[in-house]
Amino acid sequence: MLDIQKIRADFPILNEKVNGKPLVYFDNGATSQKPQVVIDAIAKYYQEINANIHRGVHTLSQLATDAYEIARGKVQHHINAKHAHEVLFTSGTTFGINLVANGFASILKPGDEVLVSALEHHSNIVPWQMLCEKTGATLKVIPMDENGELIMSQYDKLLSVKTKIVTVNHISNALGIINPIKYMIDKAHEVGAAILIDGAQAVPHLKPDVQALDCDFYAFSGHKMCGPTGTGILYGKEAWLNKLPPYQGGGEMIKEVTFEKTTYAELPHKFEAGTPNIAGGIVLGTAIDYMNEVGFENIQQQELELLAYATKRLLEIEGLRIYGNSAAKTSVVSFNIEGIHPYDIGTIIDKLGIAVRTGHHCAQPIMNFYEIPGTIRASFSFYNTKEEIDVLVEAVKKAQLMLS
Numbered sequence: 001m002l003d004i005q006k007i008r009a010d011f012p013i014l015n016e017k018v019n020g021k022p023l024v025y026f027d028n029g030a031t032s033q034k035p036q037v038v039i040d041a042i043a044k045y046y047q048e049i050n051a052n053i054h055r056g057v058h059t060l061s062q063l064a065t066d067a068y069e070i071a072r073g074k075v076q077h078h079i080n081a082k083h084a085h086e087v088l089f090t091s092g093t094t095f096g097i098n099l100v101a102n103g104f105a106s107i108l109k110p111g112d113e114v115l116v117s118a119l120e121h122h123s124n125i126v127p128w129q130m131l132c133e134k135t136g137a138t139l140k141v142i143p144m145d146e147n148g149e150l151i152m153s154q155y156d157k158l159l160s161v162k163t164k165i166v167t168v169n170h171i172s173n174a175l176g177i178i179n180p181i182k183y184m185i186d187k188a189h190e191v192g193a194a195i196l197i198d199g200a201q202a203v204p205h206l207k208p209d210v211q212a213l214d215c216d217f218y219a220f221s222g223h224k225m226c227g228p229t230g231t232g233i234l235y236g237k238e239a240w241l242n243k244l245p246p247y248q249g250g251g252e253m254i255k256e257v258t259f260e261k262t263t264y265a266e267l268p269h270k271f272e273a274g275t276p277n278i279a280g281g282i283v284l285g286t287a288i289d290y291m292n293e294v295g296f297e298n299i300q301q302q303e304l305e306l307l308a309y310a311t312k313r314l315l316e317i318e319g320l321r322i323y324g325n326s327a328a329k330t331s332v333v334s335f336n337i338e339g340i341h342p343y344d345i346g347t348i349i350d351k352l353g354i355a356v357r358t359g360h361h362c363a364q365p366i367m368n369f370y371e372i373p374g375t376i377r378a379s380f381s382f383y384n385t386k387e388e389i390d391v392l393v394e395a396v397k398k399a400q401l402m403l404s
Ligand SMILES: *Cc1c(COP(=O)(O)O)cnc(C)c1O
Pocket: 029, 091, 092, 093, 094, 095, 121, 123, 124, 169, 171, 172, 173, 198, 200, 201, 221
């Protein structure tokens, strides 16, 4: 079992007061808080080894390059990628998905199909719509049911030789549903389609094994897993990354440049044009070390307890409905109270120091499905406590009284 008080002491922001009340941070789905080791590592980089990477023969440049490549290796090990050069540093999930969608513009033809799911974040919808507009391919949607689960029989029917790529999140940010991605990956491969997994909401809770999953691409952000903002990873199978054209042109991604013809660098540099977020990449490695020290089994145990407790306590409130009812769920509770706009509750409980997300959570199609303007989403991390959930429940009750 985790010593939660000891863990909480690692996160200085958890001692802050908001609107005069102790902060209760339940917006982990939007971004996680950062432990002191991560905050310190950012300063340490700039204080001790700041230099541009891959360019200089001078000592600092080599130290920075080494640290950056060590971080890449940590990510490789963490997600069990076969090669370090299959791990691309990006600015986040959004960038990674756009990189792949852009690359597929050179592959797709009119009549080809792209499959997305009804549960996606906008950043895993819009790039594919743009791709389809550009290429004349058709976007198809894997539907969901009332519980927030994707309907696998419909998925099976949608798949065909026309399907060139399937894209689905590992875990839904709006509802917390864990999708059956292993099944989906195997089925996509049966028809010869590639598959991208949006792992933004998975990596804060579990350690993905990209080789066991056998996915073609896996994208995630650093800032939702205790790392700095502006960091992310795109994993891609070597064969796919070799097949896709570069995303951005610039320094660092070339082998040779003349005005007649430019040849591109080897992986991973082909996809890493320009000076990257060097400090961010290195410190993402620190964040991954930190999470592994806490231990993903411990993280899951704590978070599932919080989920069960929050679900039970919130359902005590009259007129409260939880969206996303699946046995396969992570620590997210998305809810509404009959007759009250989610925004009004969010505003009142903010005055009481509680940070939750209200709105469509960048997943408007899900809200349209339920015919609601949005939800109140409380997303828990391993550093949250049952006492904090009690504070939330009391605050929501108070808001309900004020608003009805
Ligand atoms: C947060 C999130 C994204 C976008 O991540 P960025 O860090 O904003 O690029 C994409 N998909 C899901 C499921 C997310 O939760």
